[in-house]
Amino acid sequence: MLLWQLSVNGLLAASVYALVAVGFGLIYRTTRFFNFAHGAVFTLGAYLAHLLYRVAGLPVGLSITASIVGCALLGVLMEVGVYRPLRRAKASELALLLASVGMFTVFQNVISAVFGDSTMALRVVAFTGVVELLGARVTVLQLITALVAFILCLIVTIVLWRTRIGNAVLAVGADPYLAECCGIDSNAVTLQVFFFGSALAAIAGILVAIDTDITPLMGYAAMLNAVVAVIIGGTRNPLGWLIGAIILGVAQHVGVWKVGSHWQDTIAFSLLLIFMLVRPNGIMASPEMRE
């Protein structure tokens, strides 16, 4: 019974991990570098919504929408201002990774300096109900969060595999120059990926902010989980990211049963190292292999 409750908790956590991982994975898949700044976008989504709703006093819906769009534009700005010029200068994926780590540090610390390190809450909705799922108790808010997150992940997967836009993204991810030869505007596709990927990170940040609370370090944890989920799931396959997130979430929460919750990072990164050593390509193979 306890095990079931813990597994459900793990699934609920996994939904948010998956949302961050899908954005992170999309960017990795398209541009071939680990965009650590993704974690900062997640944090900024939560703080921006908080700022607009609590401080500026805008309506809930408008605050959340504005925050998501703002973060998506920030993602675009990072691509246009930093990553694209670096790629044009023939910088390696390591240079891009370093630049993104640098930006992550800058954003996280600016947020921490402006808003302070104390936790804040963005309680915009007063759902207090609790439902039972086969005996596991879940709040309505958690259930909505999980549904929103999983549905968005599925939409991304379907768009990627079944539409022209998705195929363009796959093509740019496979070879940007060859994609250009086929009439695909690689730069535009990459921009779209940054826009939507960053929007997903912001949505995840806001969902976490509504359900629990906001701290400047929340993006660091989200980014750690995204890295782990994307690598253990397989970097080329969006369904893999989802499965990676679920394995991670369930492992972390079932782990709480035996050891304390402060061991979650240890569990996540032990899992990552085991996967990297034993199955470096992740659980799901690349979809191109089938195509």
Place this chain on the structure above:
Amino acid sequence: MSYAFHVVNLVGIYAILALSLNIVSGFAGLLSLSQAAFYGIGAYSVALATLHAGLPVSLAILAAMLATAAVAALVGAASTRFRRDYFVIATFAFQVLTFSLFNNLVAITGGPNGISGIVQPRILGHTLTSSRAFSGPILALAFSTFLVSTWIENSQFGRILRAVREDEPFARSLGISVSLFKVSAFAISGALAALAGGLYATYITYIDPTSFTFAESLSVLTMVIVGGLGNSCGAVIGALLFTLAPELLRAIGIAGGTAANIRQVVFGMCLVVVVFLRPAGLFREKLARRKVQSNGI
């Protein structure tokens, strides 16, 4: 006056740390995000060896260097199997894991409370306590580390590391055991990082996990990248710049949490700017000292 000596000591410790990372990231070209983990393993080993095993500080530091070299060799053997960005992720994973172990193994490390009352070294019958007394040994060790690093830079070993960095298949075709050289670079780098950690522990007499975070690893990497990857002088100057900069903030009256944030913002910005404008760093690596003689036809 003791404040000035304190800053000098910090510069010395960070110089050792930056030089140690430069061996792996500069000469061998493996960008590692785990230097603070080795630094921490060294610091905790020294703290535990002096407090629980009763070793004198000098022996404890030697033991810590050996132990950390062994750990670093293992990490190197495991992580250098991966290609470029996966290698970074592997070292990042080791960094996060090590930090979580420092934080969670409360019975050994004291968890978030850390370890206090670490023994200070006795030299010629005097126990070193003041910043001033420490500055001599720390600077001497930093200088020795610099000599070791420049020696590696100009030695056969260093040249082979660079050959592996520039063209691994070619190096392999010359019969070089690539993984052996990478693992050795890791072991030496780990030992030197442990030296810095041990000095830090015995100098401050108190350690806790927050000194050995991912941010710290990133700071050290920033020092080396801004100073110039592969250049020992660059690593030292990077350490000097980035240790003095936060003290300037203190001088103009910004302290506490905001100062820590500003310090990190400066580090992050420098990293982005250098990657952008001057990827080789302030001081470029010195290469091709000897001219190739042409014999005509």
